[in-house]
Amino acid sequence: EAGVAQSPRYKIIEKRQSVAFWCNPISGHATLYWYQQILGQGPKLLIQFQNNGVVDDSQLPKDRFSAERLKGVDSTLKIQPAKLEDSAVYLCASSLAGGTNTGELFFGEGSRLTVL
Amino acid sequence: AQTVTQSQPEMSVQEAETVTLSCTYDTSESDYYLFWYKQPPSRQMILVIRQEAYKQQNATENRFSVNFQKAAKSFSLKISDSQLGDAAMYFCAFSGTYKYIFGTGTRLKVLA
Numbered sequence: 001e002a003g004v005a006q007s008p009r010y011k012i013i014e015k016r017q018s019v020a021f022w023c024n025p026i027s028g029h030a031t032l033y034w035y036q037q038i039l040g041q042g043p044k045l046l047i048q049f050q051n052n053g054v055v056d057d058s059q060l061p062k063d064r065f066s067a068e069r070l071k072g073v074d075s076t077l078k079i080q081p082a083k084l085e086d087s088a089v090y091l092c093a094s095s096l097a098g099g100t101n102t103g104e105l106f107f108g109e110g111s112r113l114t115v116l
Numbered sequence: 117a118q119t120v121t122q123s124q125p126e127m128s129v130q131e132a133e134t135v136t137l138s139c140t141y142d143t144s145e146s147d148y149y150l151f152w153y154k155q156p157p158s159r160q161m162i163l164v165i166r167q168e169a170y171k172q173q174n175a176t177e178n179r180f181s182v183n184f185q186k187a188a189k190s191f192s193l194k195i196s197d198s199q200l201g202d203a204a205m206y207f208c209a210f211s212g213t214y215k216y217i218f219g220t221g222t223r224l225k226v227l228a
Binding site for chain 1: 122151160162163207219
């Protein structure tokens with residue numbers, strides 16, 4: 001079974017530029033998460049989708065971050081314009097479970113962003 | 117709001133010895149799940165062990181076991197017979213209604 005796919009693995013941009021990350025979850029997984037993991041810290045939830053609807057985006061900086069999940073499968077996370085403090089690894093995860101979040105999360109390898 | 121606290125930024129253990137990683141959490145929910153995830157250097161995060169809050173029996177998975185104290189809101193991970201491959205960041209995680217949050221992690225070093 002294929003795992004969670006993310007791309008690109010690495011991205012270096014100048015501040016104020018834009019960047020987009022892509023995630024393809026495990027087939028059949030209804031729930032998709034985007035986490036931001038700053039070096040030395042735990043993952044911080046940015047947004048959670050249930051199918052193609054948003055369940056929680058309370059910690060998403062909506063003035064610069066946006067995310068969508070078309071047709072309840074793939075998802076993209078966009079940052080525009082990027083700031084220095086956005087340098088982090090962006091983790092995508094998926095799970096079978098629904099709104100009660102009872103299940104194991106399956107993570108991708110992450111997309112490492114460096115903002116100069 | 118739910119919180120997860122890991123107070124040990126780093127731990128070391130000799131190969132073949134036992135180590136315990138600590139985690140405390142705060143929630144007003146009665147039904148929830150707790151997890152320990154492992155993140156090896158430059159590799160994907162994977163699930164180590166999971167505990168349902170309604171179960172009194174502590175979960176075990178081979179060399180990994182937990183000590184779940186619901187009243188104290190404590191959830192520690194014990195690794196027995198530590199191996200070099202256990203070296204990684206370990207994250208405690210809480211999942212309740214619509215929330216899935218992680219602690220700050222504990223870096224485990226295994227000494228040969």
